[in-house]
Amino acid sequence: xxxxxxxxxxxxxxxxxxILTNLIRQLSQSDISPELEALYDQSMRDHIRPDENTxxxxxxxxxxxxxxxxxxxxxxxxxxxSYQKEMLALFTHLQNSAYRLLISFRPHLYELxxxxxxxxxxxxxxKDSDLRGYITTRLERKGNRSAHLKDRCTELAKNVDGM
Numbered sequence: 690x691x692x693x694x695x696x697x698x699x700x701x702x703x704x705x706x707x708i709l710t711n712l713i714r715q716l717s718q719s720d721i722s723p724e725l726e727a728l729y730d731q732s733m734r735d736h737i738r739p740d741e742n743t744x745x746x747x748x749x750x751x752x753x754x755x756x757x758x759x760x761x762x763x764x765x766x767x768x769x770x771s772y773q774k775e776m777l778a779l780f781t782h783l784q785n786s787a788y789r790l791l792i793s794f795r796p797h798l799y800e801l802x803x804x805x806x807x808x809x810x811x812x813x814x815x816k817d818s819d820l821r822g823y824i825t826t827r828l829e830r831k832g833n834r835s836a837h838l839k840d841r842c843t844e845l846a847k848n849v850d851g852m
């Protein structure tokens with residue numbers, strides 16, 4: 690299993706090439722393939738970073754030693770809009786390479802869901818009671834004794850609509 694968490698604060702560096710290299714790194718943790726070593730040696734010798742297509746081919750090659758690879762992409766909505774198209778192309782490539790994908794994003798990004806048309810979707814949302822319980826527990830752990838703060842926070846939780 691490989692995992693990518695998209696972070697709003699790291700949007701500029703979460704390009705498709707950087708995501709690909711991260712996935713390759715995760716797949717190669719215990720066994721560095723001769724292809725990867727050769728690519729590294731060539732890159733160091735020529736002072737040129739391989740292109741995205743080369744990384745895609747290498748990722749496909751790295752995954753062939755496994756019977757199946759599960760890839761989790763969490764918080765895709767935190768990915769920069771300028772890179773989301775690249776990510777969708779990457780997902781298509783991974784699906785064509787027999788990866789099993791789990792992609793999470795907030796429900797307001799319906800256009801992403803539409804672009805992942807061949808993908809089964811599942812809506813997950815929090816219940817109001819779960820949110821109230823979470824907020825109450827967190828406030829208690831932080832030593833809150835203000836009933837007003839607790840009431841205000843739980844009131845705000847009613848407006849999150851399951852997010």
